[in-house]
Amino acid sequence: MPNIAEQIKKSLTQDALALINNLGKTARDLGYNIYIVGGPVRDMLLGRPIVDIDIVVEGDAIALARGMAKALGYQSKTHPRFGTANLYMSNVSADLVTARSETYEKPGALPTVTPSSLKSDLARRDFTMNAIAASVAPNDFGELIDYAGGLNDLKAGLIRVLHPNSFMDDATRIFRAVRYEQRLSFTIEPVTEGLIKQNLSMIDTISGNRLKNELNLIFKEDSCIKALERVDELGILKRLHPSLRGNGWLSAKLCKDCDQVILFALLTYNLNEEDCRDTLKRLNISGKNGQTIKEVQKIKKELNALSVHNLPFSRVYRMLENFSNEAVEVVILAEEPSAARQHLELYIEELQLIRPILDGNDLKRMGITTGRKIGQILKQLTNAKLDHKVRTRGEEERLVKSLIRGDKP
Ligand code: ATP
Numbered sequence: 208m209p210n211i212a213e214q215i216k217k218s219l220t221q222d223a224l225a226l227i228n229n230l231g232k233t234a235r236d237l238g239y240n241i242y243i244v245g246g247p248v249r250d251m252l253l254g255r256p257i258v259d260i261d262i263v264v265e266g267d268a269i270a271l272a273r274g275m276a277k278a279l280g281y282q283s284k285t286h287p288r289f290g291t292a293n294l295y296m297s298n299v300s301a302d303l304v305t306a307r308s309e310t311y312e313k314p315g316a317l318p319t320v321t322p323s324s325l326k327s328d329l330a331r332r333d334f335t336m337n338a339i340a341a342s343v344a345p346n347d348f349g350e351l352i353d354y355a356g357g358l359n360d361l362k363a364g365l366i367r368v369l370h371p372n373s374f375m376d377d378a379t380r381i382f383r384a385v386r387y388e389q390r391l392s393f394t395i396e397p398v399t400e401g402l403i404k405q406n407l408s409m410i411d412t413i414s415g416n417r418l419k420n421e422l423n424l425i426f427k428e429d430s431c432i433k434a435l436e437r438v439d440e441l442g443i444l445k446r447l448h449p450s451l452r453g454n455g456w457l458s459a460k461l462c463k464d465c466d467q468v469i470l471f472a473l474l475t476y477n478l479n480e481e482d483c484r485d486t487l488k489r490l491n492i493s494g495k496n497g498q499t500i501k502e503v504q505k506i507k508k509e510l511n512a513l514s515v516h517n518l519p520f521s522r523v524y525r526m527l528e529n530f531s532n533e534a535v536e537v538v539i540l541a542e543e544p545s546a547a548r549q550h551l552e553l554y555i556e557e558l559q560l561i562r563p564i565l566d567g568n569d570l571k572r573m574g575i576t577t578g579r580k581i582g583q584i585l586k587q588l589t590n591a592k593l594d595h596k597v598r599t600r601g602e603e604e605r606l607v608k609s610l611i612r613g614d615k616p
Contacts, residue, residue: 212349239266315412415491502534
């Protein structure tokens with residue numbers, strides 16, 4: 208097997224390399240085997256930047272983390288229930304797991320985990336390219352372990368599952384396959400693509416929260432637009448809801464820095480109200496985020512009325528005042544330039560900030576006693592101000608007096 212000691216040294220910062228070397232020595236003293244696995248090995252082999260350092264220990268990951276903390280001053284956070292630990296010091300960190308095997312009681316269920324060997328640990332992974340390990344033990348530092356042929360697939364740019372039941376065990380892997388394919392400009396190899404198509408119904412076994420998380424991960428990718436088109440093309444989006452689409456203008460407006468709620472509001476923008484409601488339910492989007500997305504649907508219904516030229520500004524204001532700015536902003540983002548969009552922009556930038564000079568106390572001093580009447584007159588005063596019918600304090604007072612007399616404004 209090849210040795211990637213040189214790539215490890217080149218890819219890691221001094222501090223990260225020191226952490227890896229220290230882990231190797233501490234593990235050896237405890238009698239454990241230790242490996243870098245998954246994403247970092249893949250990315251080192253591809254010459255891409257390393258994001259996280261994931262370590263598998265044939266032994267007790269918790270004891271190893273504690274040993275590192277005690278002897279070398281690393282900080283550790285241990286999770287005994289899962290046999291995992293995080294180690295960190297200033298700007299480096301590593302995630303340690305005890306080698307484990309996983310069995311799935313039913314599709315979509317979380318796996319049952321038991322401590323095991325590196326071989327079983329690699330066998331539970333999603334794709335061959337993510338099932339490669341590199342030893343970091345002092346005696347064979349950098350030796351690759353590749354039971355599944357990941358190295359060849361990496362060279363050929365192929366995403367391949369480890370076994371035919373992979374998507375049945377965990378259908379989130381369908382989303383992962385597309386995400387990696389677009390990120391790395393790889394190809395999902397034909398048998399794996401066939402398995403995706405055969406197992407689309409397994410997407411129904413994934414909970415709303417996990418689905419939401421997978422979509423979020425796609426939104427965060429630089430290649431988000433292409434990835435959404437691909438999940439559409441493979442029939443994955445339709446499985447979430449038959450009306451969902453990932454192509455065209457919609458994808459172009461999704462940006463990875465947008466808030467989560469904006470991304471989901473754009474994803475569902477073209478749906479009708481009922482389909483949107485069903486999609487929100489499927490993705491378990493409720494509370495404030497769900498409310499914002501429902502508001503977007505309601506604003507869409509006002510677009511015809513908002514497209515009238517010379518619409519009094521007070522009308523624009525009253526049509527939009529009960530919606531959150533976030534919802535209005537989504538519609539601005541989604542709509543092409545139009546008279547309606549100009550009205551939305553005007554509302555956000557100017558109209559919603561306009562207030563009369565007089566306030567409730569001024570009106571009381573002018574003789575209005577009931578709260579309800581004060582509210583009504585303030586509303587009429589605001590409308591007049593929005594429509595430029597009053598500008599100065601004197602003009603506002605004159606209008607209030609005429610309203611008290613019962614004159615038509
Ligand atoms: P990224 O660059 O997106 O972080 P990564 O490969 O590090 O890529 P993670 O989601 O951090 O991906 O997962 C770490 C490793 O755990 C993966 O490389 C893969 O081996 C394994 N893994 C993660 N999710 C799954 C899954 N659903 N099924 C099987 N293996 C998985």
